[in-house]
Amino acid sequence: MAQYNTYNHVEKIKTKDTKRYLWWLPLLVAVSPIIGIKIYEATGNPLFPWLTxxxxxxxxxxxDFVFGRDDANYRDSRSEEIENDVFYKWLVFLSVPLFYVTWIYSAWWIATVASSTTAYLGVTIGVALTNGLALVVGHELGHKNNQQEKNLAKLVLAVPAYGHFSAEHNRGHHKDVATPDDPASARLGESLYKFILREIPGAFVRAFHDENVRLKRKGKSVFSIENQILQSFFITFLLYGGALYTWGPVILPFILISTLWGWQFLSTSNYIEHYGLLRQKQEDGRFERTRPEHSWNADHIVSNIMTFHLQRHSDHHSRPTRRYQVLRSDDAPQLPTGYAGCFTMAYLPFLWRKVMDHRVLEQYNGDILKANLDPKKRDALIRKYTKGDSNE
Known part of the structure; x- marks a missing residue:
C-alpha cells in the first residue's frame, strides 16, 4: 500500500453549531450584485458595481486570514441530529430563487440603466461569481437521494448554463477522481488554463456519454424528454433567450461573460481540489479506493461558510450524500488558505506551482512517480524533482 503524508488532524469535538446563523451569509452573497447596484445608485461610488x-x-x-480555521467535528449522535435539522436544508432551498432574482435584475439593470462600461463589467463579473455559487448549491442538491432536491439541482444549474454537472460529477468524477482518467482532477505541472481547456469539454462529453448509457438501459434515446441534462438546458434556453428577446444584443456580453466566468469558478475549484494527487494502482491493475489523502482540504472558516463546506472535500468524497453542515475535518492534506485565496494563486501559474508543487511531493515522501503528472511535462518533472531541485 502506498505511503502518504497527511495533515496531522487531532479530532476536536463540538456539541453545537457555533456557525448556525452564519450559514445565512451565502444567501447574502447570492444577491450581492443587487446590493452593489443599489448602493451605487444611492452614492454614485463606482466601486459598488464591483461589490461581489x-x-x-x-x-x-x-x-480567512483573520478568523483562521475551524477543524472541529460533532460526535456521531449530535451529527445525525444536526444533519436532520431542516433549517440547514431550507437555507439551501431558499438560495435557488435568489440566483434567478439576481440574474434577471442584473440583466435588466445593465441593459436599461447602467451608465458606464465599468459598471456593466463589474455587475457582470459579480453575477458570474454568483453563478459559481449557484454551481456550489447545485453540487450540494444534486448529491441528495430525493427527487425534490434533484429537481432543484437542475433548476439552479440552469442559471450558469451547466445542466450537465450533476450527471458528470456524480457518475464520472466521483468514480475516477484523482486518476489520469478524470478530466476534473488536475495534474502536477498543469496550469489552470490548460486544465480548463481539458476539463470543461471533457466533463461535457463524459456527462452526455453517461446519460446516454443510462437512457439506453431504459430503452430511451439520448434526446428523450427524460434526459436530465437537456431538461436543465431547456430552462437555460428560456432564461437566456427571454433576456435576448427582451433587451436585445446589449445583453449578449453579460450572458457570455457571466456564463464563462461562472464555468471558470467551477473549473478553478476542481483544479485546486485534487491537484497532483493520485490514487495508486493495486496488483490487480485497479486504482485503490478513494481516501482522504486524495483531496486537498481547507478548514478556513469564512470561505467554508461561503461555499457550504465544499472545502471539507475529502469527507464529501467519502460520503457524497452527507449534508454540508456536518461534513467532517479529517486527515486530508491541507491547502495553504481557503478557496478564494487559492483562486488568485491558481490564476498565476508560477505562484501556484511554487506554493503547491512541493506540497504534492511531500505527500509522496519525495517520490514524484506517485503523483498525478501532466503527461507532456512528465519527463521534465521527473528530471527536476529527482535531482532534488524543487524551486521554480
Missing part, C-alpha cells in the same frame, strides 16, 4: 468581486477576491481571503 471585491468580496470574493479581497474580503473573503482576508476573513
Amino acid at each position: 468581486p471585491i468580496l470574493w477576491y479581497i474580503f473573503i481571503p482576508l476573513g
Whole structure:
C-alpha cells in the first residue's frame, strides 16, 4: 500500500453549531450584485458595481486570514441530529430563487440603466461569481437521494448554463477522481488554463456519454424528454433567450461573460481540489479506493461558510450524500488558505506551482512517480524533482 503524508488532524469535538446563523451569509452573497447596484445608485461610488468581486477576491481571503480555521467535528449522535435539522436544508432551498432574482435584475439593470462600461463589467463579473455559487448549491442538491432536491439541482444549474454537472460529477468524477482518467482532477505541472481547456469539454462529453448509457438501459434515446441534462438546458434556453428577446444584443456580453466566468469558478475549484494527487494502482491493475489523502482540504472558516463546506472535500468524497453542515475535518492534506485565496494563486501559474508543487511531493515522501503528472511535462518533472531541485 502506498505511503502518504497527511495533515496531522487531532479530532476536536463540538456539541453545537457555533456557525448556525452564519450559514445565512451565502444567501447574502447570492444577491450581492443587487446590493452593489443599489448602493451605487444611492452614492454614485463606482466601486459598488464591483461589490461581489471585491468580496470574493479581497474580503473573503482576508476573513480567512483573520478568523483562521475551524477543524472541529460533532460526535456521531449530535451529527445525525444536526444533519436532520431542516433549517440547514431550507437555507439551501431558499438560495435557488435568489440566483434567478439576481440574474434577471442584473440583466435588466445593465441593459436599461447602467451608465458606464465599468459598471456593466463589474455587475457582470459579480453575477458570474454568483453563478459559481449557484454551481456550489447545485453540487450540494444534486448529491441528495430525493427527487425534490434533484429537481432543484437542475433548476439552479440552469442559471450558469451547466445542466450537465450533476450527471458528470456524480457518475464520472466521483468514480475516477484523482486518476489520469478524470478530466476534473488536475495534474502536477498543469496550469489552470490548460486544465480548463481539458476539463470543461471533457466533463461535457463524459456527462452526455453517461446519460446516454443510462437512457439506453431504459430503452430511451439520448434526446428523450427524460434526459436530465437537456431538461436543465431547456430552462437555460428560456432564461437566456427571454433576456435576448427582451433587451436585445446589449445583453449578449453579460450572458457570455457571466456564463464563462461562472464555468471558470467551477473549473478553478476542481483544479485546486485534487491537484497532483493520485490514487495508486493495486496488483490487480485497479486504482485503490478513494481516501482522504486524495483531496486537498481547507478548514478556513469564512470561505467554508461561503461555499457550504465544499472545502471539507475529502469527507464529501467519502460520503457524497452527507449534508454540508456536518461534513467532517479529517486527515486530508491541507491547502495553504481557503478557496478564494487559492483562486488568485491558481490564476498565476508560477505562484501556484511554487506554493503547491512541493506540497504534492511531500505527500509522496519525495517520490514524484506517485503523483498525478501532466503527461507532456512528465519527463521534465521527473528530471527536476529527482535531482532534488524543487524551486521554480
